[in-house]
Amino acid sequence: MKPRPTIIDVAHHAGVSKSTVSRVVSDGSQGVSPETQQKVQAAIQTLGYEYNALAGGMRSNRTNLIMLAIPDIKNPFWPEVARGIQDVMDQEGYGVIFANSDWSGKREVDFLRLARRNGLDGILVNPIQVSNAELVNSGIPCVVLGLSPDYPDFDIVGSDSHGATLSALEYLFQLGHRRIALLHGRPQGRPRQARLEACKEFFQMHQLAIPPEWIIEVPYAHAGGELGMRKLAQLQPRPTAILASNDVIAIGALHAAVTLGLKIPNDLSLMGIDDIDAASLTIPQLSTICKPKYRIGEQAARLLLERIRGTSSSPRRIAIPSQLVKRSSTMELSG
Amino acid sequence: MKPRPTIIDVAHHAGVSKSTVSRVVSDGSQGVSPETQQKVQAAIQTLGYEYNALAGGMRSNRTNLIMLAIPDIKNPFWPEVARGIQDVMDQEGYGVIFANSDWSGKREVDFLRLARRNGLDGILVNPIQVSNAELVNSGIPCVVLGLSPDYPDFDIVGSDSHGATLSALEYLFQLGHRRIALLHGRPQGRPRQARLEACKEFFQMHQLAIPPEWIIEVPYAHAGGELGMRKLAQLQPRPTAILASNDVIAIGALHAAVTLGLKIPNDLSLMGIDDIDAASLTIPQLSTICKPKYRIGEQAARLLLERIRGTSSSPRRIAIPSQLVKRSSTMELSG
DNA sequence: TTGTAAGCGTTATCAT
């Protein structure tokens, strides 16, 4: 197996200097005459030259690679976000590396190290365990996905969980529900408070007393929803409506409800948040709050590009509004 | 922002040569005295040194990075496989880079280029459009996921789709079904024949005639299943059983059936293949063939490691057996 | 527009 040709080989073959070849293969041929470009391209073709990104990156401190670090590849929320990111980044010539930590804090930290060691140009992260300080310390341009209050030093893009929770509760309230329980996703690592606070705010506003046992913390997964529903079903008096932190949990709850013989929405109204594909594919279809996943990805990507390019400013916080989606898992409370 | 310290800085600080530092940070300290190790580690700590993988990789032609290239991150099949891969690779000190092409041939090719340019050590790929020749040509150690016959030059790991299809059909046959239709996933790009051939083999064996309109080609997605079911529902006489190419398609079909007022399994038995999580969460729960996703990932990772390490041999083909899972979307044909 | 030359931070070879 013979060694891969380098720009030097190309240069010889084309009868130019290696700087010229370098200009052609990187800068988009800034300041290279058309004829020379032709010659170089021809040489590249015949030799089968391929750019060595390691060497280039080492010299220039740019890799044109960014990382997307997410906690849960099984949540259909992220692929949509990823698509938005990729479409923007592709266009700008950046490659996107997926990093899925499966809720493991260790793995998350490892990914950060990988990004540093390999000179990635930026990171988009929905952080679970890694802190604001650690992110700052990494020295890599970074945009946080999800409107957490814990990352004051970074641009943040997400949908307004607080607002989404309020709309959902408001909707259930309008349907006549007063006994509303929460299936509250508890991320491994840090607590995620936006939703809970929105709930408290709402309950206070409407002067509803919500007993603590109606707020059930469950893992951020399908099984969490099932677990939570089984607990809720035993409460006396039973809630008339349930709001889950996301659709995955809600769908889990829906399945448990069927198993338990509870009819949704007749016995119990149920809402999720996110509007993942599966939400419109359950029976009954799930009422939820639609988060603009693709646009979150696009926005985040754009902000990261600005950071990378140094068009910096003070951290921005972009909350893309979400939207109520009425389907058939909720109904007016009769009586 | 001051520049990151290099091994040279560490070497000065520890009073040793940079070769020694290099030995400590890479080789696992092969042939470095304990005291020297201590000194170097201390210097690394105080300086906050971080390894530069670009420089190292350029010199050594190893990056300790491999790529996992899949066509569809939305198919829950892959995260399980990915987990198997990651657990093995983690342990061996390799980072795994996800590359999701979303069924785009162009993106798949781009990923291959990215792997080459960035000197990745290996590729695990479920190829859609890229050919055996292109893979060979890339010069990167490579293991193919999925038992396609089109990649004779590579190690291949998958579950036995042929056998799985046969078991599913055999099961439906035993339940008394004779009019069996197929929702055949058609990957963008090349045809995937293993399942179809198994079907033909089966039908011949049992001397069943299957009209061509009972073999419906649909996109490899939820919507494909819905589409297919709507077509099948119009057939006269209607099939009594349906086998879908995977669970995602089957679940799509299930939802369409509900919309159409068809009762599963009473009006129609329905089977999928894969046994993704969602298969046990539908109503009714989906009968399917369980593919050992995690183990596929593990195996593939191991083979790739062998290839990377040069313990080469002729291409191996590993078919991990799958298993019939009887649930409630199938029933004995009455009458 | 093109060429020259000095690195970038590491690893590998060869001494010591």
Added chain:
DNA sequence: ATGATAACGCTTACAA
């Protein structure tokens, strides 16, 4: 067990 030194393939002033 440790050190000196030459690559690795590219980018980037600067000069021509």
